[in-house]
Amino acid sequence: MSTVYDLTREQLAERLAAWGEPRFRAAQVWSQLWKRAATYEEMSDISPALRERLAAELPLGTEVLDERAADRGATRKALLRLGGAHLIEAVLMGYRDRVTVCVSSQAGCAMGCTFCATGQMGLRNNLTAGEIAAQVVWARREAALLPATTPRRLGNVVFMGMGEPLANERHVFAALARLTDPRAFAIGGRRITVSTVGIVPGIARLAVAHPQVGLAVSFHAASDELRDRLVPPNIRYPLADLEEAVAGWRVATRRRPSIEWALIDHVNDTDEQAELLAPIARRLGAHVNLIPLNPTPGYAVTGSPPARIRRFVSVLERAGVNVTVRDTRGRNIDAACGQLALSAVEGERVGSRP
Ligand code: SAH
Numbered sequence: 376m377s378t379v380y381d382l383t384r385e386q387l388a389e390r391l392a393a394w395g396e397p398r399f400r401a402a403q404v405w406s407q408l409w410k411r412a413a414t415y416e417e418m419s420d421i422s423p424a425l426r427e428r429l430a431a432e433l434p435l436g437t438e439v440l441d442e443r444a445a446d447r448g449a450t451r452k453a454l455l456r457l458g459g460a461h462l463i464e465a466v467l468m469g470y471r472d473r474v475t476v477c478v479s480s481q482a483g484c485a486m487g488c489t490f491c492a493t494g495q496m497g498l499r500n501n502l503t504a505g506e507i508a509a510q511v512v513w514a515r516r517e518a519a520l521l522p523a524t525t526p527r528r529l530g531n532v533v534f535m536g537m538g539e540p541l542a543n544e545r546h547v548f549a550a551l552a553r554l555t556d557p558r559a560f561a562i563g564g565r566r567i568t569v570s571t572v573g574i575v576p577g578i579a580r581l582a583v584a585h586p587q588v589g590l591a592v593s594f595h596a597a598s599d600e601l602r603d604r605l606v607p608p609n610i611r612y613p614l615a616d617l618e619e620a621v622a623g624w625r626v627a628t629r630r631r632p633s634i635e636w637a638l639i640d641h642v643n644d645t646d647e648q649a650e651l652l653a654p655i656a657r658r659l660g661a662h663v664n665l666i667p668l669n670p671t672p673g674y675a676v677t678g679s680p681p682a683r684i685r686r687f688v689s690v691l692e693r694a695g696v697n698v699t700v701r702d703t704r705g706r707n708i709d710a711a712c713g714q715l716a717l718s719a720v721e722g723e724r725v726g727s728r729p
Pocket residue numbers: 490491492534535536537538539540570571572591592593635636637666667668669670671712713714
């Protein structure tokens with residue numbers, strides 16, 4: 376089994392034509408699938424018999440196995456089985472002014488960042504383009520269930536779930552194409568951010584293939600000696616090469632990149648690291664997002680205490696760097712950055728649905 380979201384419009388039309396359906400039917404089903412994010416049961420303009428056949432032969436392939444809520448229902452983490460096989464987690468986050476979904480590009484991850492729960496589980500599978508896009512479609516549907524303190528409308532997509540997007544480049548780029556296609560999901564590329572550990576050749580290709588899409592780069596260290604230990608891909612793509620690639624991306628897209636930095640107590644939250652980071656961020660015109668490390672089972676170190684975070688921020692700000700301390704949404708249901716690992720978790724369970 377796979378997912379209907381892997382089919383092109385033409386492929387869907389061919390299938391329906393082979394079933395003897397009139398031509399307009401494919402357009403109808405396509406628009407329900409992509410624009411309305413409807414399940415087959417919700418497609419009231421399609422006959423029950425056809426809906427049944429679609430569900431059996433061209434399944435949505437988005438099964439919600441478990442779902443947890445936190446932050447008064449404004450954060451929802453779902454365990455999804457995609458395409459009948461691949462288990463991943465996706466997180467929907469409702470804020471006062473926007474709704475963002477954090478999607479996965481792989482089941483697990485091979486990059487081996489020591490502090491990351493997904494890295495600790497290793498790589499199980501790449502996701503297909505349809506499986507990646509299907510998470511965003513799920514989020515459009517799911518946004519209606521968010522509390523009234525949020526817009527209840529999906530606005531933004533971040534590739535900060537499980538996996539390294541640029542290690543599954545072909546499928547991620549194809550998913551971006553489908554999501555931004557005005558005839559399919561029709562979300563603006565500017566509302567999407569791809570987060571990467573720093574796969575240098577992939578960054579250059581992203582700028583060419585999807586110049587509208589935003590880029591976040593997970594630095595976490597500003598010296599090769601420390602970054603080699605925290606983020607193993609740095610051995611292959613050291614900081615100088617990474618900076619050059621991000622600078623190239625910025626010139627090509629004329630957009631401001633983000634630098635992600637998980638603050639780890641006594642590891643990368645020192646004045647020395649802040650002072651090494653500042654000139655890099657300035658040269659790249661980058662916005663720095665700091666996030667206190669989220670706890671994960673396989674890493675015994677904790678996040679930085681508030682006083683350290685303030686100090687790190689002030690070193691950057693004094694050097695003229697733009698910096699934000701991000702909140703840790705859904706931390707108590709293991710839904711925050713770096714915590715996704717298919718774990719059984721505490722928290723208010725909001726049930727499992729087909
Ligand atoms: N593989 C990509 C995207 C998924 S990880 C990447 O690494 O960028 C999404 C973000 O969560 C990255 O910035 C990553 O470094 C960060 N992260 C991983 N583990 C974390 C943890 N335990 N606490 C806080 N952030 C973490």
